[in-house]
Amino acid sequence: MTLLADKDKRFKNLFGRAAIFLVLAVSGIALTFVMAGVKKGVFTPKSSVYFVADSGQDLSEGMPVKLSGFKVGTVKDLSLDEVGRVQVEAAIEQKYLPLIKEDAVARLTKGGLIGGDVILEISRGSERKNALAPGGTIRFERTGGVEDVALELRDRLLPILGDLHQMLNDPEGDVRQTLKNLREFSVEVRATRNRLDSLLEQADAGVTGEVVPMLRSLRQTSMRAESMATQLEQSLPVLVRKADDTLDNLKQTSETIRSAVEQSAPELPGLIGETHDIVEGVSTSWPVKNMMPVPESGPVKMDSHD
Numbered sequence: 001m002t003l004l005a006d007k008d009k010r011f012k013n014l015f016g017r018a019a020i021f022l023v024l025a026v027s028g029i030a031l032t033f034v035m036a037g038v039k040k041g042v043f044t045p046k047s048s049v050y051f052v053a054d055s056g057q058d059l060s061e062g063m064p065v066k067l068s069g070f071k072v073g074t075v076k077d078l079s080l081d082e083v084g085r086v087q088v089e090a091a092i093e094q095k096y097l098p099l100i101k102e103d104a105v106a107r108l109t110k111g112g113l114i115g116g117d118v119i120l121e122i123s124r125g126s127e128r129k130n131a132l133a134p135g136g137t138i139r140f141e142r143t144g145g146v147e148d149v150a151l152e153l154r155d156r157l158l159p160i161l162g163d164l165h166q167m168l169n170d171p172e173g174d175v176r177q178t179l180k181n182l183r184e185f186s187v188e189v190r191a192t193r194n195r196l197d198s199l200l201e202q203a204d205a206g207v208t209g210e211v212v213p214m215l216r217s218l219r220q221t222s223m224r225a226e227s228m229a230t231q232l233e234q235s236l237p238v239l240v241r242k243a244d245d246t247l248d249n250l251k252q253t254s255e256t257i258r259s260a261v262e263q264s265a266p267e268l269p270g271l272i273g274e275t276h277d278i279v280e281g282v283s284t285s286w287p288v289k290n291m292m293p294v295p296e297s298g299p300v301k302m303d304s305h306d
Contacts, residue, residue: 101125
């Protein structure tokens with residue numbers, strides 16, 4: 001076997017190659033652990049900060065500690081003191097320690113409403129306070145989760161709901177009395193509406209009784225006016241013909257009138273005035289005035305006797 005190993009080139013320096021491979025593998029594993037430690041802050045300088053909790057519920061070693069939403073450390077140790085309180089030690093990176101003031105408060109919160117991770121959040125504190133020294137102590141407060149808020153809300157609502165239930169069911173209470181008054185008011189409004197409807201019907205009947213006779217009277221008057229217009233339309237041609245005949249008769253009797261005028265010359269002015277009034281009244285009366293021609297103005301021509 002030794003002879004074969006010495007003569008086979010594939011087995012030359014086999015031990016050295018295996019050693020190099022092992023060294024590289026171990027180095028890679030170690031580097032991986034180092035990188036993980038650096039990432040987790042294992043090699044980052046830290047300072048301890050202490051606070052006291054009334055209970056260790058939701059507190060655990062290794063849980064993150066955040067400042068303004070950024071992770072600045074972890075919970076390093078939990079211990080129970082002689083009076084039953086929980087002593088908590090948090091490891092805070094030294095570069096963030098100057099940001100924490102002496103009046104800072106550590107609060108236990110959840111990352112989500114339901115089922116979120118529990119986070120230890122540290123407030124910065126007042127700017128007028130000095131920075132917290134390494135190994136200093138801060139105050140701790142436990143904020144209520146969704147369950148606590150629901151329980152608190154229930155405890156506050158139950159008395160209110162009880163009082164409301166009692167107030168609604170009290171026959172002599174304000175609510176019942178108000179409902180009773182509203183019911184009575186509704187009945188009165190309904191009765192008032194019925195009375196108004198009756199009054200409106202009576203008013204309609206009264207108005208109808210007054211208007212209908214008036215309309216009938218107007219209708220009869222219009223019928224009379226229409227009848228008079230028809231009669232007048234039929235009578236106008238006859239009146240016109242009679243007026244023409246009268247004018248012819250006046251021309252035929254002009255000679256007789258001339259002699260009568262000469263005999264009654266002293267009374268002529270009075271007769272002329274009366275005749276003028278009669279003619280003026282006839283000519284201005286309707287409907288003759290629309291059919292008679294407008295008389296020409298001028299001196300009256302009279303025949304002279306030689």
